[in-house]
Amino acid sequence: AQSVSQHNHHVILSEAASLELGCNYSYGGTVNLFWYVQYPGQHLQLLLKYFSGDPLVKGIKGFEAEFIKSKFSFNLRKPSVQWSDTAEYFCAVTPEFGSGNTGKLIFGQGTTLQVKP
Amino acid sequence: DAGITQSPRYKITETGRQVTLMCHQTWSHSYMFWYRQDLGHGLRLIYYSAAADITDKGEVPDGYVVSRSKTENFPLTLESATRSQTSVYFCASSEWDGEAFFGQGTRLTVV
Numbered sequence: 001a002q003s004v005s006q007h008n009h010h011v012i013l014s015e016a017a018s019l020e021l022g023c024n025y026s027y028g029g030t031v032n033l034f035w036y037v038q039y040p041g042q043h044l045q046l047l048l049k050y051f052s053g054d055p056l057v058k059g060i061k062g063f064e065a066e067f068i069k070s071k072f073s074f075n076l077r078k079p080s081v082q083w084s085d086t087a088e089y090f091c092a093v094t095p096e097f098g099s100g101n102t103g104k105l106i107f108g109q110g111t112t113l114q115v116k117p
Numbered sequence: 118d119a120g121i122t123q124s125p126r127y128k129i130t131e132t133g134r135q136v137t138l139m140c141h142q143t144w145s146h147s148y149m150f151w152y153r154q155d156l157g158h159g160l161r162l163i164y165y166s167a168a169a170d171i172t173d174k175g176e177v178p179d180g181y182v183v184s185r186s187k188t189e190n191f192p193l194t195l196e197s198a199t200r201s202q203t204s205v206y207f208c209a210s211s212e213w214d215g216e217a218f219f220g221q222g223t224r225l226t227v228v
Contacts, residue, residue, distance in 0.1 A: 032215045034215065034216065042221075043219040043221050044207070044209075044217075044219045046216060049214075049215075049216055090160060093215075094214075094215030103147070103211065103213055103215060104175070105148075105150060105162070105165070105211065105215050106176070107152070107160040107161075107162075108159055109158060
């Protein structure tokens, strides 16, 4: 069975600080990887996704993530955070199309990011 | 408008009652999901569906029932609500690649 682990549960940063949120997954096959963001009181929205190709993917609002296959990791980064980045961030994984359980989307526990102005 | 809508947005029910949360999508996505969001647990998958009449259990299916007679609808029923089912419930839909689109959520309180 697939699973996702996010190591940082609550992160507090000052504006302009750099951000890195860890995400590791457990699954024996090829996966598609995602980071979603949930702003206070809102539903989840896609930040970025990785299917194949360049392991460094860029998303919206200056976020990027790096897929390291050997470490089963998909860490989220941003060079300089803003107060408006205060939100909850979720890593998610689904098996690649054609694998077992295709489409079954599993999320990590989430990381709450608080950015102080 | 195209999208995914959940109803109701807020619901208070009593222990032991049956309650159904509705989810409707207009994209004709193959996959639909139900998650519950609880502090400290993130999003946990309750049930998902790969197509009409095909459903499968997620991580926390006990106490829930789903059906999918039409591609666009995926209702979630709590057969006999318990206080532990107090949560925020999110419905989502996607195609095979897993890029999911979420509804606004239903905040359910079981008293």
